[in-house]
Amino acid sequence: MKKIGLTLITALVGGVVAVGGYKLFEDKRQSKMSFEERQELYYANNPSSEITASTGNPDFTQAAAAVAPGVVHIRTTYTAQQSYGASPFDMFEEFFGMPRQRQQQRSQPVQATGSGVIISEDGYIVTNNHVVADANKVEVQLTDKRILEAKIIGRDPNTDIALIKISASGLPFVKLGNSDNVKIGEWVLAVGYPLGLESTVTAGIVSATGRSTGIIRQEQYEQYQREMQQRGYRPQNDEFIANAVESFIQTDAVINKGNSGGALVNAHGELIGINSNIASPTGYYAGYGFAVPVNLVKKIADDFIKYGEVKRxxxxxxxxxxxxxxxxxxxxxxxxxxxxxxxxxxxxxxxxxxxxxxxxxxxxxxxxxxxxxxxxxxxxxxxxxxxxxxxxxxxxxxxxxxxxxxDNRPKAEEETAAERSATEIYNRLGAGFVPATDAKKKELGVSSGVVVTQVHSDGLFDYFNVQRGLVITHVNGQPVNSADDVEKALSSTDRNIIRITGVPQRGSRVELNIPVDY
Structure with missing residues (x-):
């Protein structure tokens, strides 16, 4: 009897180990997939019923019900000393919903809101770059009312797309569509959080594709002027190089302030674009909204995960x-x-x-x-x-x-965040990281490491001259092998000093002590 019981326990343990090993294998395999491949794997294992819509009698109830849980409310906080509205007319500021006081310093921290779209069940969210740029703190409110702090994974001013992440699992996400198949005249839904309201769905049609509004180029030019003036240099128009990419899906679905970063979906509930801006003389809806095509969004999000930056x-x-x-x-x-x-x-x-x-x-x-x-x-x-x-x-x-x-041209300079929590300090670093390969670790003689792939202007890494290509092995004495490890290690920052151990591509080990405040 004891022998049988032992055999049963052994078999049970063996089964648990096998299941655990399979789950670990699946997690590793999925981490190398694009977001589209991850969703295809999910739907292969979790079949869903096809969402239908009648052209004669449009019915968007299924699409709205499927999409709304995956569209989130984003809240951002800005420093008290930051000055907004330095340009004569900041179109992104108007669309995003920033207060319209101009040319004055804030005595209290400023807050603003936007929208975002969950694209994976483990918490990756796409939104607009202008929703999270310059923010000290980014929070995400889910439809179940949970509020979670978000980490900025990457920002691309050239397309106005950003990728952020929250620490959660089993989240509802919006199915990725194919923007190449979008037809002028087809029904679409815009889902987001406009004008401070809760989740809102509006309907319209695609009124044009491949539309350029000039808004991203204008924002880049105004940012360039501000940066040059801060350096005491009078900018010349012919010195400015625009890297903006605009090929928007135009829609007459109602979009307003706060819809930035929200979802534009077709009648089947598939994401076809990220709402970015509107054409309006007042800053409020006047008939035309513009969304970044999802095929472009997918590429940018995948690049941030795979390379830590957009490969152009x-x-x-x-x-x-x-x-x-x-x-x-x-x-x-x-x-x-x-x-x-x-x-x-x-x-x-x-x-x-x-x-x-x-x-x-x-x-x-x-x-x-x-x-x-x-x-x-x-x-x-x-x-x-x-x-x-x-x-x-x-x-x-x-x-x-x-x-x-x-693309070896100068990148548009980006600014990063500031403040206290591990996520806030992570954002303040102004850097992007990807895991060091086993070959790179072997070459450098280290057992852990992340490669610095991005150094944004005015972040801590930029200020203290931390170079791209540096392999960081430890943060605050803890070994790091991923961006999440870096953030976790930052939670143990002592007396506002970040201790970093790294190895350049060539050279001996370096020790850096970087103050959070400087």
Whole structure:
């Protein structure tokens, strides 16, 4: 009898170990997947009923019920000494819902609100860059009323997209769609937290795609002017380089202040865009809203997880959209396509044989009629990816295979957060991290480590000249192997001094003591 009992216990323990080992394997495998692959795996194991909608009698109840739990309320806090509204008219500020007092210092911390979309059950959330930029503290309120502090994983001012994360599991998330399939005239829903209200759903149609409003470029230019003026330098217009990428989905679904970072979904409840801005003379809804296409959002979010920054590949050309007036000016008959007016020396396009005066008509066999279309599709790709460009020269159509090159242009400077909790200190570092590979750890002779992949202007790392590429092995005496480890270790910061141990790519070990306040 004892023997049987022992056998049963042994079998039971063996089963538990097997299940635990399988779960660990699944977790590791999932950590290497893109967000779209993670969702596909989830739905393969958790089949869901298809959401339907009738064109003759639109019914969005299923879509709204499926999406609303995955759209969250974001609350941000700013320092008392920070000055907002330094520019004559900050469009993002108006849309986001910041108070309209201008040109004055705040004596009390300022709070603002926006929206975000959960895209994975373990707490990753996409929102707008302008929702969390400059924030000292970011909090997320879920639909079940829980309020959790969020960590900024990455921000991309070029597209106005940011990725943040909360420590939670089993969360409802919004199913990722395909923005390439979006059709003008199809029904869409906008879900968010406008004007201080609770979760709100509005309906409309897609009124245009590939739309450029100039809002991101304008914000980048105003930020550039402020930074130059703070340095005592008078900026010149021709010195400014815009990296903005705008190819918005335009909708007439009602969007207002606070909808920033919320979801634009189709009638099947699939995320097709992140609401970003509106066209309005007053700052309130006037008929047109604009969302960043989800296919671009997916790429940016995946880059933050995989590389710690957005990997951008370049064709290496400057161009201008053709129209009858410009064609007449050039003395050519073509009125459609993109006229190449410059080619970067030793760039990808030049190496593929493209020259000044060529007219680009297609990308991977899809017609290209606007600069917004080309920029958005190329931004989804990474250095080393190949694209087929179709172009016209001397009236004849030709094809070229272009291998995109690394974007080595100066990045838009970003500012980071400030204050006390581990998450706040993490954000204040102004850095991005990815786990060091086993090969890199072996090369450096260390057993733990994260690689610094981003150093943002005005963060602690920038101020104390911590360089990209540094492998950090310990924070406050604790070994670190992930961004989460870094944040956890920051909770033991003593007397406002962060102790960092690292190894440069070449060189001996370094010890850094970085004060939280400086």
């Amino acid at each position: 590949g370049l064709i290496g050309i400057t161009f201008r959209e053709l129209d009858p007036a410009y064609a007449e000016e050039l003395g050519i008959k073509e009125i459609n396509g993109l006229y190449v007016n410059g080619v970067t020396p030793n760039g990808a396009a030049e190496e593929a044989g493209i020259r000044k005066g060529d007219i680009i008509t297609k990308l991977d066999d899809q017609l290209i009629g606007s600069s917004a279309q080309l920029q958005e599709r190329i931004y989804r790709l990474r250095p080393g990816d190949k694209v087929k460009l179709t172009y016209k020269r001397d009236g004849k159509e030709r094809d070229a295979t272009v291998t995109l090159k690394e």
